[in-house]
Amino acid sequence: MVQSPGPAIELRRVSKWFGTVQVCHDVELGIGQGEFVTLLGSSGCGKTTTLNMIAGLEDSTSGDILMSGRRVNDLSPVERDVAMVFQNYALYPHMTVAQNIGFTLRMRGMPREEIRRRVEGAAASLELTHVLQRLPSQLSGGQQQRVAIGRALVREPRIFLFDEPFSNLDAALRLKMRAEVKQLHEKLGVTSVFVTHDQEEAMSISDRIAVMYRGRVEQFGTPEEIYARPASRYVATFIGSPQIDLMPGVVALGEGRAAVRLGTVRIDLPPDAERFRDGQKVEVGIRPEHVQLGSEGIAATVRLAQPVGPATHVVMDWDGGTLTATIPGFARLQPGSSVHARISPGDLLVFDQESGLRL
Structure with a gap:
């Protein structure tokens, strides 16, 4: 990631109303x-x-x-020097790939030789050189999306904006396009803002993620920060698959060590438990990969085992609610069988029950 003094894009208390409805706060x-x-x-x-x-x-x-320190509220998209890739490819069906990619440059009256140079360069970056003379109807979905990206790329903007560009692609193509966009960004180093509802997509391609909820930025951080140290209950539940398990509990200070009571089970809290209050109502979150099955620990009953190739998701019922464990390989566990689950105190995520904020 390329660094420089000051942000390329800065939003300062930006709000948006549509009539009486506020959509950004x-x-x-x-x-x-x-x-x-x-x-x-x-x-x-x-x-x-x-x-x-x-x-x-x-x-x-x-x-x-602001863009590079300059207020741009009153500037047009062209004046802001941004290029946008939409969910809808919006390719001209009667134009070849080369003509589609170079269309905006022709509209600007750019010299023919410069257009050719830029189109060929974009096509090479996106592995489209061999289809430059084809029509959009002769391309796959992934190739059509690359043409749309190429049309933005030839403008050589200072900022790329992507609005859910892969939503119309099947699962395999989405994975391929994620990798291609990430590689393209690493090659060009152009500031990019990408919109998606797919948390796996966001985690795999981003330097940082802004998780939005009800028009507000709930948390802004690296994928690791968002996943391992979620700022709120919402972020914790939105990020991760299978979803994190949340269980209501009460903090119990004393008896030698701070703990949280979940049903009739007492689980030790992390060593820095002085930030908790005795009797405080909390929600305890535990991610499936932090639950181990063995001969000791919390007694539970298997509800469902779901093999997913390299691992198996095991859903269990216990006195504190429902718990999911992700264990390596194919687990031959039958519904109704008894197991024991172990949870490390250091892996617990604790949220205030009322505010939803992580403690």
Whole structure:
């Protein structure tokens, strides 16, 4: 990731209203030069509206948008020097791949030789050289999406914006396109903002992720930070597959060591438990990969075993609720069988029951 003084894109308390409905609430982001940042969240969280405000396709109701320190609220998308790739490829069916990629350059009156150079360069980067004379109807879905990216690439913008560009692709093509976009970004180093609702997609391609919820940025950090140290219950449940298990509990200080009571079971808390209060109502989160099955630990009953190739997800019922374990290989566990689960205190995530914030 390329670093430079000051952010390439900065949003300062940016809000957006559509009539009486507020869809973005005081959004604050600082995106560094050359960073690949993803706006992640469920449908209706405000991520696409935020992207459109960065692009200049939507005006912000309040707040400032800066690019390289310059306020751009009143500038058009062309003046902001951004290129956008949409979910819909929007290719001209009667034009060849080369003509589609070079269309915006022709509209700007760029010399023919410069257009040819840029189109051939973009095609080479995207492995489209061999299809430059084909029509869009003769291409696969992945090739069509690469043409759409190439059309943005030839403009040589300072910022790339992607609005769920892979949503129309099948699962295998999505994986391939993720890798290609990540490799392209590493090669070009252009500041990029990517919108998706797919947490796995966001985790795999981003330098940092802004998790959005109800029009607000719930957490902004690296994929590792978002996953291992979620700021809230929402972030913890949105990130991770299978989903994190959350269980209501009560903090119990004393008896030699701080612990949390989950049903009739007492589980030790991490060593820095002085931040908890005795009797505090919490929710305890544990990710499936942090649950080990063995001969000792919490007594549980298998509800379901789901082999997924290299691992098996085992869903268990116990006195504190439901617990999921991800164990290597194919586990031959039958529903109703008895097992024991062990949880390391250091792997617990503890959230305040009322606010939902991680403690």
